[in-house]
Amino acid sequence: MRFLDKDFEEILSSELISIMGGLTVGIILAVFTDKILLIPGMLILLPGFLEMRGNISGSFASRLSSGLFLGVIRPDKFKTRIIQGNLIASSLLVLFLSFVLGSMAFLFSFFVLHVFIFRIILLPIVAGIIANAIEIPLTLFFTLYFFRKGHDPNNIMGPFVTSTGDVTSIISLLIAMVII
């Protein structure tokens, strides 16, 4: 049985690129530990927040790719009903999920840690809005761009949105902390 084949090379190379996004987030966490992680409930909020960003952008890119391949979305037209509908849906999902995650972290802090920290609810909402404003146009632009250049966005956008999404999310959280 020969398992060091083309599949192995593809998985290894894409994973080596993918870990760079995670390492960037890890370094930011280590540098700003006192600002980010020492807030009560933050380790409950953070994994869900990062997961949410990757999932929303990932399914957005995937829906766009399907539409492009099926010919119902044109790669040179941004202002269409389907694209605008997708943008509105992504924003609504971010607002709702951020609120739920923030509330969960707040309840944990209040009932388990006995700390009343209301800003943990506001924090993901503000950070979610900032991250969405950066990540969704970026995903839209690059999905259409890769398609125009003859690539299959399905193969590229997955690792792209998880890596950029993680970095954008953590920077947005830092900005939100400054604002709040």
Added chain:
Amino acid sequence: MSFIKKHPAHRHLKKLQKLKRKHYHPLIHAIHKKHNISKKTLFYVKEYGPHSNVPRTIVKESIRILLLASLISSLGGLALENIKTFFVTIIPMLILLPVLNDMIGDYGTIISARFSTLLHEGKIKNKWWREIEVRKLFFQIITVSLITAVVSSAIALIISGFSLYMVDVMVIFKVLLVVIIDVLVLVSILFIIAIFAGFYFYRKQEDPNNFLIPITTSVADFGNMIVMAVLVLLIF
């Protein structure tokens, strides 16, 4: 949708767009047979046609699975929240936390997608442990996960060396031990889940792709933080 106007079957496609979104209609099958348009294209035309509210459709269909995935990931954070004050002092593990979450989730996706394809291709029989393709997939994922675990640990240790954190031989050994055990345990668990759940959904005549990826990525996130918290407590 300019595609519809130009298509020879435009009259049928217009009819399809006017259907209520939730209803399955024999017209889909008829157009698919007569004009050889794939069912996926017809599904898209019906799903996002002028009679459907696009944002509402997307929000309604995806909110439950997104909520579940985010909540499961956050529940894993509970384990680490309890040992946070200790955990944040181990800088290399702090750097490695998002890396491992991403990495193990990716392996869950790869195992699920490839095992589903093997099932669809009919390459897996009941005695799956005897199949060369399953063994090959297992060894590929285990090898890649060990290589990436060592590479990411090395980078995290080098970066930690630039901070005030003291990196000695013992720390290097402990970090590598935690990361390697974490990766081996979780990849094996994901593999077992993908095989048993894959067979279950396949026998129910469902597409395993639709179920395995959300299941394995959520287990990967949740499991990683629990296993990591336990290993950090035991080893550090």
